[in-house]
Amino acid sequence: MSLKPIQQTVLVIGSGGREHTLAWSLARSPQVGQVYVAPGNGGTEWPANPAAEGLQPRAAAANVPISVDDLSGLVDFARQKNVDLTIVGPEAPLAAGIVDLFQEAGLRVCGPNRQAAQLEASKAFANDFMRRHNIPTGGYAVFDDYQAAGDYLRQVDYRVVVKADGLAAGKGVLICDDIDQAQAALQTIMIERAFGAAGDKVVIEERLEGPEISILAWCDGQTVVPIIPARDHKRVFDDDQGPNTGGMGAYTPAPDIEPALVENVMQTVLQPAVDGMAAQGTPYIGVLYAGLMLTADGPKVLEFNCRFGDPETQAELPLLETDLLEIFWACIEGRLDQVDVRWRSGSCATIVMSSPGYPGSYPKGLPITGLDKAAELENVVVFHAGTAQSEEGVVTAGGRVLAVSALGDNLAAALSRAYTGVEQIQFEGAHYRRDIGRGYQ
Ligand code: AMP
Ligand code: GLY
Numbered sequence: 361m362s363l364k365p366i367q368q369t370v371l372v373i374g375s376g377g378r379e380h381t382l383a384w385s386l387a388r389s390p391q392v393g394q395v396y397v398a399p400g401n402g403g404t405e406w407p408a409n410p411a412a413e414g415l416q417p418r419a420a421a422a423n424v425p426i427s428v429d430d431l432s433g434l435v436d437f438a439r440q441k442n443v444d445l446t447i448v449g450p451e452a453p454l455a456a457g458i459v460d461l462f463q464e465a466g467l468r469v470c471g472p473n474r475q476a477a478q479l480e481a482s483k484a485f486a487n488d489f490m491r492r493h494n495i496p497t498g499g500y501a502v503f504d505d506y507q508a509a510g511d512y513l514r515q516v517d518y519r520v521v522v523k524a525d526g527l528a529a530g531k532g533v534l535i536c537d538d539i540d541q542a543q544a545a546l547q548t549i550m551i552e553r554a555f556g557a558a559g560d561k562v563v564i565e566e567r568l569e570g571p572e573i574s575i576l577a578w579c580d581g582q583t584v585v586p587i588i589p590a591r592d593h594k595r596v597f598d599d600d601q602g603p604n605t606g607g608m609g610a611y612t613p614a615p616d617i618e619p620a621l622v623e624n625v626m627q628t629v630l631q632p633a634v635d636g637m638a639a640q641g642t643p644y645i646g647v648l649y650a651g652l653m654l655t656a657d658g659p660k661v662l663e664f665n666c667r668f669g670d671p672e673t674q675a676e677l678p679l680l681e682t683d684l685l686e687i688f689w690a691c692i693e694g695r696l697d698q699v700d701v702r703w704r705s706g707s708c709a710t711i712v713m714s715s716p717g718y719p720g721s722y723p724k725g726l727p728i729t730g731l732d733k734a735a736e737l738e739n740v741v742v743f744h745a746g747t748a749q750s751e752e753g754v755v756t757a758g759g760r761v762l763a764v765s766a767l768g769d770n771l772a773a774a775l776s777r778a779y780t781g782v783e784q785i786q787f788e789g790a791h792y793r794r795d796i797g798r799g800y801q
Pocket of ligand 2: 592606607665668669670671672
């Protein structure tokens with residue numbers, strides 16, 4: 361006799377490519393019956409498919425028109441639909457305390473609570489925390505007074521980075537070549553208040569030099585399990601030219617991020633961070649993302665994020681062999697040490713297709729064609745980000761529009777397949793980088 365598995369209902373909060381990937385990965389779990397995505401995008405709705413094979417999701421997904429900042433609306437929805445587990449994609453609702461609210465309502469949710477999310481939401485908190493717990497980072501000082509910050513700039517004998525303390529959608533970090541730029545950065549943040557209340561305090565950091573990497577891990581408050589290393593490409597144009605973006609493509613595993621380096625970061629950064637948060641009574645549960653600079657004195661932390669990366673997730677989760685739902689449950693229940701997190705061999709690459717003009721202003725509502733052709737390719741999945749369904753079909757609705765991911769036996773194969781996927785898809789002015797993963801094939 362076989363028991364019918366209990367089919368769980370999960371809710372993914374967010375609307376980007378990362379959230380499409382989370383919904384897709386969860387919908388492949390044999391334990392999931394229904395996925396909801398709030399608010400989702402043009403690609404996060406599909407019917408159930410009991411005969412799913414390969415990279416197809418099995419459980420149905422549906423969008424829910426509730427925005428990520430309507431926390432009580434999200435709680436009400438989760439209650440009404442008897443959602444078993446909620447996963448939060450972006451940082452803003454985590455920093456606003458969505459986990460605390462869900463827990464107060466007796467709902468299960470995987471992510472850091474408001475206190476723990478301070479590791480991302482306040483750069484001053486993160487720096488003070490790292491100093492207290494001997495986690496390697498550069499020199500820094502925190503100011504809420506413009507004059508005092510300016511006086512400090514004249515004392516330090518190194519180049520600096522000036523950061524708004526709070527969340528500023530990745531824009532509140534100003535890298536300065538000299539004191540004039542640093543003074544101008546202070547003016548931008550503290551006087552012009554370009555990032556609003558996020559700039560009530562500034563953090564002036566020593567400017568570190570070296571190659572940059574990110575190492576992410578699942579955390580259950582005690583145990584830390586690394587996620588396969590990925591590399592993102594932040595600049596909008598090939599050869600790392602043009603302005604920074606949320607990320608234009610990623611690949612995993614990154615061959616130059618060797619197991620010994622991951623282990624080093626686990627021992628010196630991620631485990632001490634999780635131990636430190638537990639010791640101060642704010643256990644860290646969820647995904648912890650360490651952005652690091654590989655300096656001449658070893659890896660040093662640039663920032664923590666309290667969530668998955670976007671588009672790194674689109675290159676990581678297709679390689680995950682273990683049931684993602686299992687991992688999230690283990691994080692919540694404090695038994696991550698009992699889960700065998702396995703990854704497929706081979707590589708995954710993801711190429712972001714963006715709107716013309718991104719990361720500046722861009723048009724919306726451009727019709728997208730060729731998605732069906734890309735979907736027919738083997739080992740290719742198209743994750744939607746800034747898209748919407750309209751009467752004419754799928755149209756663009758954001759800066760980063762799609763992320764085309766592909767698996768391969770090696771990076772060259774994954775990249776070539778991902779680019780074949782990209783070439784099937786058209787919208788007016790579509791932009792993508794041609795050099796994702798170049799130099800590593
Ligand atoms: P953050 O949001 O704090 O990671 O900063 C965004 C980007 O700014 C990082 O990915 C780095 O490229 C750069 N950055 C941040 N902090 C520093 C630092 N202390 N030294 C050099 N570059 C930095
Ligand atoms: N792709 C960088 C980030 O998610 O922060």
